[in-house]
Amino acid sequence: MNQLEQDQGGWTARRAEIDRSCATPCLVFYASSIFWLLAGTFFALLASVKLHHPEFLADWSWLTFGRVRPAHLNTVIYGWASMAGIATLLWLMCRLCRVPLMYPAMLVVAAGLWNLGLTVGTVGILMGYSTGIEWLEFPMPAAFLLFSGFAIVTLWSVATFAQRQAEHVYVSQWYLFAAVFWFPWLYVTVQLLLMLFPVKGIPQACINWWFAHNVLGLWFSPIGLAAIYYLLPKVIGRPIYSYYLSILGFWTLALFYNWAGAHHLVSGPVPAWIVTASIVGSVMMIIPVVTVALNHHMTLHGNFRLLKYSPTLRFIVFGAMSYTIVSLEGSMMSFRFLNEPFHFTHRTIGHAHLGMYSFFTMTMFGSMYYIVPRLTGREWHSARLIRIHFWGVALGFALMYLCLSIGGVIQGLELNQAGESLEKLIAQFGYLDGISKFVEGFKAQNGAVPFLEIVHGTLLWLKLRTVSGVLLLAGHAAFAVLMVMNVHAWGRRHIGPTLFHDEDAADYDRALRQARADLTPANSGD
Amino acid sequence: MISVYYVLVFGIMLLFGASIVWGLWWALRGGQFSDFQKGAQSVLDDDEPTLRPCDVFPDLREEYRKELARRANERKA
Structure with missing residues (x-):
């Protein structure tokens, strides 16, 4: 055996050792996250049905809309998304630092504390002990348990980083390391200012939305982007297009994102400079978003045919493309002229789901398709269930986004009587004549619409949203079955990666070979 | 306080x-x-050289290759 083969055997063994060390805690976090995903989807469906059939289960106080809706939000944010994110973070951290996970049992304790916090919090909300502050509805004891669990995760991340064997700090590590610091900063600050020593008046709203917006951009987004920056090169076997752009993207995110949040308070009784500063920060976010979008697109360039085969690649590319759309949409929506007519409508809910579901959740699904087989030592057992999962969630999300967007825009235009602020926009940009005519026509047709008619007009879109929820639930259930089959080694054993179709394996290999041939230095122009 | x-x-x-x-x-x-070039390459280990697919079980790469060959032969037959 020559030196190269020995080295290669060493790398393979080291990766396997790292995966083994991560297996128990990561699988506990992943399994818990899927449980909370199903619970959160169930609460979401209940809440969705109640919007068009308010009498549904209305006699049970603990299943009223005011309790089920925050139960949905908190179980998917802290249960599904955070737990899936923590497992991905731990595995990526160990792989990138090239060291096994130390004392994995302590992270199982962290998962236990986190699950206990979620249970206490969810039951508390359903019993009527919600704090009433959006994104922070869990009562105080639950927040303490969540923080205790997360403190262990942060300490372990720091210890893993301190012991790293890799000389270079890859861009994913920057994102992950920042996330484990940013989340406790946000959470402690908001608990101090809103729960322990609550500030009074307007600052409450400012702090609330500073947290709610930043938890997306400084906790979930870094983990999602770190996963994409790691998995994209791994799956297609090609380094990212521009490492310079990736680093620029990270540091500009660190610089600008924290300013966003107060744009949720446009037209509220908030000092104008706070909202303006937030809008400027939101617009500056175009820089990191464009760098990330360009980098992902150019890295995948020439390999798009692989999307037909690899579940990991299809899910993370879906997530990456959604990141670009939701971020640019967010920058646009922060402008006063767009925020005023569409805030407090279903359009905002559609935007939030584009970020948390289409970007982050799809990226986590893709990450789990790559990571879980390496933790259990078994590939996914059913290509059919993977297809049901993908098409259930992709079509379900697309339907939900369309319903909430179209229904929300109509709702906003009617609530604002076709919106003066849109006309101001049109006056500034003459080329938007089409929109001008639409708005004028809308005004002429509708005039001032009575409020109850506006509410009634949203019913069609809300019913369709419930249909989309059923599709999403079907996709989630398929994924949960896949996970149980994998952990328990049920079903036929796959040798290579499980692709969307069993018969795709040879085509996938041919496509990879073709991509490789296309990318040889002579062809790539390097 | x-x-x-x-x-x-x-x-x-x-x-x-x-x-x-x-x-x-x-x-x-x-x-x-x-060194940005080195930084970009650092995500791939030495046994995962550039321009090679990595989305294969590390421990089963050889087995996977044989399985693909077997399926190709089956298809030809």
Whole structure:
């Protein structure tokens, strides 16, 4: 055996050792996250049905809309998304630092504390002990348990980083390391200012939305982007297009994102400079978003045919493309002229789901398709269930986004009587004549619409949203079955990666070979 | 009590703000941004050279190759 083969055997063994060390805690976090995903989807469906059939289960106080809706939000944010994110973070951290996970049992304790916090919090909300502050509805004891669990995760991340064997700090590590610091900063600050020593008046709203917006951009987004920056090169076997752009993207995110949040308070009784500063920060976010979008697109360039085969690649590319759309949409929506007519409508809910579901959740699904087989030592057992999962969630999300967007825009235009602020926009940009005519026509047709008619007009879109929820639930259930089959080694054993179709394996290999041939230095122009 | 809480909130803010500035300084001083080509390659291990697919079980790569060959033969037959 020559030196190269020995080295290669060493790398393979080291990766396997790292995966083994991560297996128990990561699988506990992943399994818990899927449980909370199903619970959160169930609460979401209940809440969705109640919007068009308010009498549904209305006699049970603990299943009223005011309790089920925050139960949905908190179980998917802290249960599904955070737990899936923590497992991905731990595995990526160990792989990138090239060291096994130390004392994995302590992270199982962290998962236990986190699950206990979620249970206490969810039951508390359903019993009527919600704090009433959006994104922070869990009562105080639950927040303490969540923080205790997360403190262990942060300490372990720091210890893993301190012991790293890799000389270079890859861009994913920057994102992950920042996330484990940013989340406790946000959470402690908001608990101090809103729960322990609550500030009074307007600052409450400012702090609330500073947290709610930043938890997306400084906790979930870094983990999602770190996963994409790691998995994209791994799956297609090609380094990212521009490492310079990736680093620029990270540091500009660190610089600008924290300013966003107060744009949720446009037209509220908030000092104008706070909202303006937030809008400027939101617009500056175009820089990191464009760098990330360009980098992902150019890295995948020439390999798009692989999307037909690899579940990991299809899910993370879906997530990456959604990141670009939701971020640019967010920058646009922060402008006063767009925020005023569409805030407090279903359009905002559609935007939030584009970020948390289409970007982050799809990226986590893709990450789990790559990571879980390496933790259990078994590939996914059913290509059919993977297809049901993908098409259930992709079509379900697309339907939900369309319903909430179209229904929300109509709702906003009617609530604002076709919106003066849109006309101001049109006056500034003459080329938007089409929109001008639409708005004028809308005004002429509708005039001032009575409020109850506006509410009634949203019913069609809300019913369709419930249909989309059923599709999403079907996709989630398929994924949960896949996970149980994998952990328990049920079903036929796959040798290579499980692709969307069993018969795709040879085509996938041919496509990879073709991509490789296309990318040889002579062809790539390097 | 209120003053303690302000010290705590602003202290945390300064601590985390300073940590990111320190992180940037540490990275610049340590040469983390000096070789971008090396940085991009660092995600791939030595047995995962550029222009090769990596989305295969590390321990089963040889077995996978044989399985593909078997399926190709079956198809030809």
